[in-house]
Amino acid sequence: MPLKKQLIVFTGAGVSADSGIKTFRDAGGLWEQYRIEDVATPEAWAKNTQLVLDFYNQRREQVMQAQPNAAHLFLAELQSLFNVTIITQNVDDLHERAGSKNVLHLHGKITKARSTVDENLIYRVGEQGLKIGDLCEKGSQLRPHIVWFGEAVPEMDTANLTAAGADLFVVIGTSLNVYPAAGLLNFVMPQVPKWLLDPADFSLEEVKDLIHIKKRAVEGVEDLREALLKHLE
Numbered sequence: 001m002p003l004k005k006q007l008i009v010f011t012g013a014g015v016s017a018d019s020g021i022k023t024f025r026d027a028g029g030l031w032e033q034y035r036i037e038d039v040a041t042p043e044a045w046a047k048n049t050q051l052v053l054d055f056y057n058q059r060r061e062q063v064m065q066a067q068p069n070a071a072h073l074f075l076a077e078l079q080s081l082f083n084v085t086i087i088t089q090n091v092d093d094l095h096e097r098a099g100s101k102n103v104l105h106l107h108g109k110i111t112k113a114r115s116t117v118d119e120n121l122i123y124r125v126g127e128q129g130l131k132i133g134d135l136c137e138k139g140s141q142l143r144p145h146i147v148w149f150g151e152a153v154p155e156m157d158t159a160n161l162t163a164a165g166a167d168l169f170v171v172i173g174t175s176l177n178v179y180p181a182a183g184l185l186n187f188v189m190p191q192v193p194k195w196l197l198d199p200a201d202f203s204l205e206e207v208k209d210l211i212h213i214k215k216r217a218v219e220g221v222e223d224l225r226e227a228l229l230k231h232l233e
Contacts, residue, residue, distance in 0.1 A: 005167035007082035009075055010184055012089045014173020014198055015217045019066040019094055040148050049132060056144040057129035060110045063092040071172065071217035072098035081232060087159045089174060091146055106155050112145035163187040168231055172197045173217045193231060197224055
């Protein structure tokens with residue numbers, strides 16, 4: 001029996017939009033009520049810890065009320081045909097809840113908290129959310145386990161190496177505007193088949209042989225399924 005091909009899938013906010021999780025730029029979305037500088041930077045945490053905690057508690061509640069959609073489920077189903085690794089910019093856990101086993105979160109997870117003195121001390125957030133006075137075992141305040149603007153992306157090197165090992169590479173639901181994650185395509189070998197599933201218009205002439213399916217994630221998965229099945233042989 002031949003070895004399964006390595007299918008690497010890079011996902012962004014668009015894959016979770018049909019689950020009711022607002023994308024970064026959505027009008028009327030949660031982000032629109034806040035300035036990024038006030039809730040998603042180390043400076044914001046130092047200036048107004050309570051505001052940052054309140055913001056992420058709201059986002060966490062939204063995620064917990066959401067359910068995986070057809071795109072999440074489709075990617076989980078592909079594990080029977082390919083060795084699938086999902087690299088995601090999303091902080092929700094919908095890929096895991098859909099059944100995907102190998103998910104690399106570049107920007108952290110909304111369902112977890114970490115120590116402010118030891119980034120290796122990571123905890124699951126309870127139903128009550130995070131509050132001032134929630135401490136790690138070393139006695140420091142817990143913060144959201146999120147990579148904020150201006151912080152390094154610890155998993156980026158791992159993601160780049162993973163992309164370099166792809167036999168097939170798919171991008172779903174991201175504007176490819178947020179770096180360094182947007183540079184992931186640069187690490188995929190030139191001969192590897194590549195697909196972009198997103199309704200927006202992009203100018204990616206520098207990426208050779210990229211096939212663009214201009215549909216929302218849940219609408220385009222059947223097109224993507226048909227394309228991927230041709231590469232099983």
